[in-house]
Amino acid sequence: MKDNSENHHRRSIRLRDYDYAQIGAYFVTIVTQGRKCLFGEIVEAEMRLNDAGRMVEAAWNNFPKHYPGVECDAFVVMPNHVHAVMVLVGACPRARPAPTGQPRGVALTTNASLALPDVVHRFKTLTTKQYIDGVKQYGWRHFTGRLWQRNYFEHVIRDEASLNRIRQYIFDNPARWEFDRENPDATKPEPEYQWRMETVMGASVRSGQPRGVAPTKNHPS
DSSP states (O other): OOOOHHHHHOEEEOOTTOOTTSSEEEEEEEEBGGGOOOSEEEETTEEEEOHHHHHHHHHHHHHHHHOTTEEEEEEEEOSSEEEEEEEEOSBOOEEEEOOTTSOTTOEEEEOOBOOHHHHHHHHHHHHHHHHHHHHHHHOOOOOSSOSBOSBOEEEEOOSHHHHHHHHHHHHHGGGGGGGOTTOTTOSSOOOTTHHHHHHHHHHHHHHSSOOOOOOEEEOBO
């Protein structure tokens, strides 16, 4: 029977015709294929990274050095997923293939903004390569197929209050591992999009009006 867990967990809150190269902050969750716990373990409500987890964390921290159009905000590596707030701040060189007549392997750049799917794809590609290197060189836990699920979750952060709540959710994530929906051993997983429920409730209190929930769909990368 086909495992539909990836589709169930990686639904994306998408906005119709929204430009995901637009400057702004985005909440992103990326989960390992099959929800395999490859990056460490939770001990006494704290995440203890193994070498692979430290690699993923370093890749995140170093990302702006290679892509100056991206800034890193809140981030956590969990045993089998990462939560991140990615901030797109403007134009970033985007590579495109060299035209006919140029030496092979030469890529030109444009000043096009790096869109969110590009950022996620490059992060996945970088960490997958480094993980494979770790398997070969240091005997990290082997995996078959891909390191990350094809889809990922993203949410456009609308205001500073939502940003602060999402930051807090990311910070608290290790302490909530027992109830995390991505935890294969969770016996009582929290409601799907718990962070969103808390954010929407906070917005409703501020405005005095109920807030709707946007449609969801898969978003591959």
